[in-house]
Amino acid sequence: xxxxxxxxxxxxxxxxxxxxxxxxxxxxxxxxxxxxxxxxxxxxxxxxxxxxxxxxxxxxxxxxxxxxxxxxxxxxxxxxxxxxxxxxxxxxxxxxxxxxxxxxxxxxxxxxxxxxxxxxxxxxxxxxxxxxxxxxxxxxxxxxxxxxxxxxxxxxxxxxxxxxxxxxxxxxxxxxxxxxxxxxxxxxxxxxxxxxxxxxxxxxxxxxxxxxxxxxxxxxxxxxxxxxxxxxxxxxxxxxxxxxxxxxxxxxxxxxxxxxxxxxxxxxxxxxxxxxxxxxxxxxxxxxxxxxxxxxxxxxxxxxxxxxxxxxxxxxxxxxxxxxxxxxxxxxxxxxxxxxxxxxxxxxxxxxxxxxxxxxxxxxxxxxxxxxxxxxxxxxxxxxxxxxxxxxxxxxxxxxxxxxxxxxxxxxxxxxxxxxxxx
Numbered sequence: 001x002x003x004x005x006x007x008x009x010x011x012x013x014x015x016x017x018x019x020x021x022x023x024x025x026x027x028x029x030x031x032x033x034x035x036x037x038x039x040x041x042x043x044x045x046x047x048x049x050x051x052x053x054x055x056x057x058x059x060x061x062x063x064x065x066x067x068x069x070x071x072x073x074x075x076x077x078x079x080x081x082x083x084x085x086x087x088x089x090x091x092x093x094x095x096x097x098x099x100x101x102x103x104x105x106x107x108x109x110x111x112x113x114x115x116x117x118x119x120x121x122x123x124x125x126x127x128x129x130x131x132x133x134x135x136x137x138x139x140x141x142x143x144x145x146x147x148x149x150x151x152x153x154x155x156x157x158x159x160x161x162x163x164x165x166x167x168x169x170x171x172x173x174x175x176x177x178x179x180x181x182x183x184x185x186x187x188x189x190x191x192x193x194x195x196x197x198x199x200x201x202x203x204x205x206x207x208x209x210x211x212x213x214x215x216x217x218x219x220x221x222x223x224x225x226x227x228x229x230x231x232x233x234x235x236x237x238x239x240x241x242x243x244x245x246x247x248x249x250x251x252x253x254x255x256x257x258x259x260x261x262x263x264x265x266x267x268x269x270x271x272x273x274x275x276x277x278x279x280x281x282x283x284x285x286x287x288x289x290x291x292x293x294x295x296x297x298x299x300x301x302x303x304x305x306x307x308x309x310x311x312x313x314x315x316x317x318x319x320x321x322x323x324x325x326x327x328x329x330x331x332x333x334x335x336x337x338x339x340x341x342x343x344x345x346x347x348x349x350x351x352x353x354x355x356x357x358x359x360x361x362x363x364x365x366x367x368x369x370x371x372x373x374x375x376x377x378x379x380x381x382x383x384x385x386x387x388x389x390x391x392x393x394x395x396x397x398x399x400x401x402x403x404x405x406x407x408x409x410x411x412x413x414x415x416x417x418x419x420x421x422x423x
Contacts, residue, residue: 016397086386148389199226320356
């Protein structure tokens with residue numbers, strides 16, 4: 001009997017998830033359209049949407065005329081149902097942003113720089129909690145009432161009974177970041193790799209929409225990738241997939257921050273590009289107060305400086321070669337170049353990057369791939385991190401989570417498989 005009740009509850013959660021996901025990505029929709037799109041019976045759609053409306057998760061959004069009958073009421077997910085926080089733990093600072101359920105940004109943000117280029121886990125946690133307190137206070141939101149806080153961080157994020165961060169470039173080994181942050185707040189905490197959360201956001205709302213096989217590459221101070229296959233994020237055996245920046249591009253080449261030699265990040269990461277430019281200038285410092293302004297100065301200098309132009313041409317070749325490896329390995333429909341440095345470089349170099357990729361990739365898979373710039377901007381990791389609690393909400397159909405979610409929805413419009421009826 002207990003097993004049967006559990007099964008019925010699971011079916012109900014799954015069917016609520018189907019409807020809620022469809023409304024979230026494709027709404028507003030009428031109950032009739034929901035039935036057609038999901039295959040659920042009219043009675044199930046009516047009962048479950050009634051529950052969602054009563055709970056405040058779904059609201060009416062006007063009506064449309066029907067063929068000869070009464071106007072059909074449109075439904076949509078309520079943006080005001082709750083708030084989520086996205087946190088970008090970058091190489092130089094922590095950025096915290098607050099969003100409503102529709103992922104509209106609220107005017108409450110915190111940007112907290114690090115004093116050291118290698119922040120300790122304790123320093124990162126202090127910045128996250130400080131930023132969380134700031135944005136919720138500015139918006140008048142109770143942290144305990146948040147739907148959740150998503151955190152994007154560099155390195156491998158091992159999902160399991162305890163979430164552990166392995167960030168070799170930072171000197172972190174099995175850091176229980178989720179538990180450390182959770183000890184300082186009542187909000188639900190979700191942690192994942194920064195490239196992975198950015199990839200999820202681009203698949204939901206950006207350049208990856210409509211694709212089932214894609215790679216979203218993040219180029220900033222570090223370099224990573226989110227691999228999406230059959231509409232789902234490929235995570236590997238222990239959630240460590242996607243470390244594209246630590247693939248070898250030149251045997252015995254430049255030393256990477258991780259300690260190995262010849263990795264892609266040692267050539268196309270923002271710091272590596274600036275190091276190569278500094279060497280080309282005879283060791284003279286590059287103008288700029290930080291990596292972002294220094295890279296912008298390098299790109300601007302390429303119009304009149306032969307060393308700057310040469311460094312950018314080489315960087316385009318390295319990036320294109322790395323992208324060719326992704327094309328040959330994964331045969332994606334799309335490759336999306338993202339991250340603040342990726343956008344800065346891509347705005348000038350995208351044709352050259354495509355040319356280099358075409359020269360190194362197999363002809364057939366290259367012809368089936370488009371290489372595009374991301375659509376969500378240069379600071380989209382916090383935005384992507386905020387999708388983590390929303391993915392949980394959709395996965396659980398708005399019901400209380402029963403198990404950890406380790407494979408979030410990654411394609412816009414994805415609807416979970418239907419459970420058996422009844423609702």
